[in-house]
Amino acid sequence: MEAWRGLCVAMVVMMVIGGGEGQLAENFYSSRCPNVESIVNQAVSKKFNQTFVTIPATLRLFFHDCMVEGCDASIMIASPNGDAEKDAPDNLSLAGDGFDTVIKAKAAVEAECPGVVSCADILAIAARDVVVLAGGPSFDVELGRRDGLISEASRVAGNLPEPSFNLNQLDAIFAKNNLTQDDMITLSGAHTVGFCHCSRFANRIYNFSSTSKVDPSLNSTYAQQLIQACPQNVDPRIAVVLDPVTPQTFDNVYYKNLVVGEGLLTSDEVLFTNSASQRTVENFANHQNHFFNAFGTAMRKLGRAGVKTGSQGQIRKDCTAFNS
Ligand code: HEM
Ligand SMILES: *[C@@H]1O[C@H](CO)[C@@H](O)[C@H](O)[C@H]1NC(C)=O
Ligand SMILES: *[C@@H]1O[C@H](CO)[C@@H](O)[C@H](O)[C@H]1NC(C)=O
Ligand SMILES: *[C@@H]1O[C@H](CO)[C@@H](O)[C@H](O)[C@H]1NC(C)=O
Ligand SMILES: *[C@@H]1O[C@H](CO)[C@@H](O)[C@H](O)[C@H]1NC(C)=O
Ligand SMILES: CC(=O)N[C@H]1CO[C@H](CO)[C@@H](O)[C@@H]1O
Numbered sequence: 094m095e096a097w098r099g100l101c102v103a104m105v106v107m108m109v110i111g112g113g114e115g116q117l118a119e120n121f122y123s124s125r126c127p128n129v130e131s132i133v134n135q136a137v138s139k140k141f142n143q144t145f146v147t148i149p150a151t152l153r154l155f156f157h158d159c160m161v162e163g164c165d166a167s168i169m170i171a172s173p174n175g176d177a178e179k180d181a182p183d184n185l186s187l188a189g190d191g192f193d194t195v196i197k198a199k200a201a202v203e204a205e206c207p208g209v210v211s212c213a214d215i216l217a218i219a220a221r222d223v224v225v226l227a228g229g230p231s232f233d234v235e236l237g238r239r240d241g242l243i244s245e246a247s248r249v250a251g252n253l254p255e256p257s258f259n260l261n262q263l264d265a266i267f268a269k270n271n272l273t274q275d276d277m278i279t280l281s282g283a284h285t286v287g288f289c290h291c292s293r294f295a296n297r298i299y300n301f302s303s304t305s306k307v308d309p310s311l312n313s314t315y316a317q318q319l320i321q322a323c324p325q326n327v328d329p330r331i332a333v334v335l336d337p338v339t340p341q342t343f344d345n346v347y348y349k350n351l352v353v354g355e356g357l358l359t360s361d362e363v364l365f366t367n368s369a370s371q372r373t374v375e376n377f378a379n380h381q382n383h384f385f386n387a388f389g390t391a392m393r394k395l396g397r398a399g400v401k402t403g404s405q406g407q408i409r410k411d412c413t414a415f416n417s
Pocket of ligand 2: 136138139
């Protein structure tokens with residue numbers, strides 16, 4: 094009897110702690126939508142079968158969502174006035190296939206568990222799934238995020254890293270989201286897949302400094318290839334791959350590229366040229382398993398940025414609109 098009462102007390106205490114506000118949990122939907130992860134995975138795989146862009150587009154969408162206003166699907170909101178978060182100049186290049194992936198996965202989830210799973214959580218699961226589809230590491234995703242109630246273009250500025258950033262600037266913008274320099278180096282490894290428009294690195298090949306047209310930290314062979322692919326005044330829609338060696342595989346080749354001067358963005362190459370971050374880059378270039386382990390951990394940390402839980406925010410019905 095006494096032992097039984099003790100057990101009951103222990104269970105109540107556990108429920109209070111486990112259900113408390115601010116807590117994410119891997120099994121958050123285990124009673125109300127137990128198949129959520131396989132439903133999302135199915136929708137993501139189907140979308141991937143239609144286009145590879147699903148992978149980089151979804152991964153980058155998660156990053157941009159988390160950095161601005163927290164991981165709350167605020168990036169998904171469509172505004173008739175063109176002044177939502179996704180309309181900010183920094184988002185100009187977010188590929189539509191990332192949005193479409195979340196919308197399709199949400200439709201599949203709603204068909205089985207209506208009104209239960211947030212768009213923010215669907216995006217977090219989808220971001221993990223695309224990494225796996227590209228050959229990267231799997232990791233458990235924490236769940237229980239609520240969808241945000243604010244999405245404003247004017248709140249984007251200053252919260253996303255610029256390709257021209259130096260190490261201190263990168264450190265600072267990630268630190269705002271409780272991410273360390275090592276987390277930042279690790280998450281930058283997402284540039285092992287996907288594309289980049291010429292304008293984002295044109296300064297490195299045409300207008301670096303008064304003494305050198307080309308950034309001397311660029312591998313000269315690679316610089317010539319970039320000049321070929323991105324002539325001056327090129328069509329602004331032209332993009333090149335971020336990882337010129339294995340652009341469709343999630344691997345550690347991004348870091349190997351940095352070692353030979355083939356980081357596309359200033360913010361990529363600086364991770365190797367700055368001695369403060371060079372050792373981590375070399376470690377990841379030499380040990381893919383170190384990168385893979387760190388990536389799962391860093392994605393989970395990124396996924397905690399600014400989350401709304403408990404009774405905060407809402408569970409959106411339509412990921413692109415606040416509930417009316
Ligand atoms: C460290 C600071 C970072 C900077 C300065 C940065 C900047 C950029 C830029 C300029 C592009 C090219 C966009 C375009 O022209 O279309 C890009 C693409 C991309 N970024 Fe980042 N990024 C950073 C970190 C990250 C992180 C942490 C992730 C995810 C975890 C990420 C995922 C991606 C992906 C997947 C693409 C390719 C998108 C596509 O092909 O549609 N980036 N990034
Ligand atoms: C994607 O394509 C693969 C290979 O063609 C197939 O085995 C798989 O069933 C497809 N997945 C979905 C969800 O359509
Ligand atoms: C080249 O860089 C200088 C200084 O950073 C800038 O003032 C100038 O507008 C740039 N020129 C072009 C063509 O981008
Ligand atoms: C430039 O890249 C090639 C491989 O693409 C590599 O063999 C060479 O060592 C690199 N040069 C420098 C200076 O890193
Ligand atoms: C960073 O961590 C602190 C302490 O846990 C927390 O109060 C804050 O909300 C976190 N910041 C973000 C952006 O998640
Ligand atoms: C995908 C997307 O929403 N892109 C928008 C980004 O912002 C510009 C304005 O700065 C819009 O024109 C794009 O439609």
